[in-house]
Amino acid sequence: MIYLRLFAAFMKIGFTSFGGMSMIPVIMQEMKVNQWMTAEDLTNLIAIAEMTPGPLGINCATFAGMQTAGVLGGIASVMGVLMPAYTLTLGVAVCFAKFRGNDIMSCMLDVIKPICIAMILAVILNLMQENYFPNARIDWFGCGIGIVMFYLILKRNWSVPKVITLAAVLGMVGYGVLGMA
Amino acid sequence: MKKEKIKNGLMLFAFFFKIGCFTFGGGWSILAQMEQEFVDKKKLITKEELLDMVAVGKSVPGIMITNISMLFGYYVGGWFGGVCAVLGMTCPAVLILSFVTAFYKVLKSNVWCYAALRGIRCAVVPIMGSAALSLGKEAFRKKMAVPICAVALVLCVFTDISNVLMIVAGIILALSVRAVKKAKGGQMA
Numbered sequence: 422m423i424y425l426r427l428f429a430a431f432m433k434i435g436f437t438s439f440g441g442m443s444m445i446p447v448i449m450q451e452m453k454v455n456q457w458m459t460a461e462d463l464t465n466l467i468a469i470a471e472m473t474p475g476p477l478g479i480n481c482a483t484f485a486g487m488q489t490a491g492v493l494g495g496i497a498s499v500m501g502v503l504m505p506a507y508t509l510t511l512g513v514a515v516c517f518a519k520f521r522g523n524d525i526m527s528c529m530l531d532v533i534k535p536i537c538i539a540m541i542l543a544v545i546l547n548l549m550q551e552n553y554f555p556n557a558r559i560d561w562f563g564c565g566i567g568i569v570m571f572y573l574i575l576k577r578n579w580s581v582p583k584v585i586t587l588a589a590v591l592g593m594v595g596y597g598v599l600g601m602a
Numbered sequence: 603m604k605k606e607k608i609k610n611g612l613m614l615f616a617f618f619f620k621i622g623c624f625t626f627g628g629g630w631s632i633l634a635q636m637e638q639e640f641v642d643k644k645k646l647i648t649k650e651e652l653l654d655m656v657a658v659g660k661s662v663p664g665i666m667i668t669n670i671s672m673l674f675g676y677y678v679g680g681w682f683g684g685v686c687a688v689l690g691m692t693c694p695a696v697l698i699l700s701f702v703t704a705f706y707k708v709l710k711s712n713v714w715c716y717a718a719l720r721g722i723r724c725a726v727v728p729i730m731g732s733a734a735l736s737l738g739k740e741a742f743r744k745k746m747a748v749p750i751c752a753v754a755l756v757l758c759v760f761t762d763i764s765n766v767l768m769i770v771a772g773i774i775l776a777l778s779v780r781a782v783k784k785a786k787g788g789q790m791a
Contacts, residue, residue: 435664437769442733444665446758447765454764461723465710468722469702471729475622475695476632478665483699484706492700499696505664506672506688513662514676514684525780526661532750532776533769534741539754540765541734545727552723563724571728575735584725592721597714 423490424497430455431482431501436509438537439530444478444502446540448485457489460551471581478502562595610679611686618671618690623698632667636674646678667691 430451438444445467452458458466466488470480479499486498553564566588573579573587621635633656640646655677659670668688675687709715741747750772757763 433766437663437766439660439663439666442730442737445730450765464723464726465706465719467726467730468719469699469706471726473695473698473702474624475698476665476667476691479668479692479695480699483696484703487700487703488706495696495700495703499692502665503668503688503692505662506668507685510659510662510664510669510672511676511681511684513658514673525777526658528780529773529776530661531741531744531747532772534737535747535751536754536768536772538734538737538741539751539758540768541730541737542755543758545730545734546759548727548730552727560724563720566721566724567727570725571731574728574732581729584729585722588721588725589718590721592718592724593714595717596720597717 424493426455427486427490427494428497428501431486431498432504433501434482435478435502435505438478439533442477442541443534443537444481446537446544448481449544452485458485460547462488464548464552468585472585566591566595607679607682611682614675614679614683615686615690618687619693622691622694633670636670640674647674651677 434444434447434451438447448466449463452463453460466481466484469484470477473480479502482498482502483495487495490497553560553567569591570584570588574581574584617639621632633652637649637652641649641652652674655670655673659673660666662669668691671687671691672684675684677683679686710719738751742751754768754772757768758765
């Protein structure tokens, strides 16, 4: 059943990431393996999840689940992604005082974090190919948008909603009005 | 269930629902709002306790902010409070995204929206890149982090290894290194 499969997939995603961007690579792989979404939809998913309020992981789960199997699919995915909070974290909350001095989790995180960064970098490489070099051509306009946005985020501390708004306007002007391919 | 517990649960649900509606940019801005409401105004919790919850919430797998909501909800109102807090945090996101997703197909087939989406897609790489950079700043302080990251990147790019498998392998590696270190420490003593 599709709902159970979505639930199981997002539970796996929840337990193997620590929120935010670190969920994206795992989500992408699950979506591709199960052929639930195309690469283009996946990039849009990141954009939409960043544009809407709320935690990124929950936004991604809702969007991906709904795209795949409607409202119930969305709910199943969100429930799946919340499973670590409902099981592990509840358990930790019960013995909060004991857990504070424990170093097992931090020792695991020391390894998981670099792996997650590598996974994000791999996704970035993949997306660069798809967004800046579509169909083995160079999209000069797209590269330009990418470089400008990178500068604005890193050097000017622009917030993500602002960056996305500007990119949307540039996209409309460049691809819509000027008709760049 | 006691009346007070239900009241606490509802209060938690309402607060996290409100936060969930207006928060862009994830965890950290939500924490600032929690501090304002529960440390400064309601004095339910001290700042140190909240920081401890953040440290623990970050080190449990899953979405950081829902983990923190769970820890905080449990502290205030037991398991019922925890469940209410997490649901409150989740509901707005689900509602808003349901709305967006319902219109997604229409948006995508509109020429202007498609052009805008294409522009936005070009901004996704810089957004992810800056997230990776700020994660790296924290993670790469440990000296083993760089080689681990390099090996993982090579595996990601050149093999079809599943991400989940890679993380599980990483956890096993970390735990065995820790066990070996402990055993050695024990012999010395």
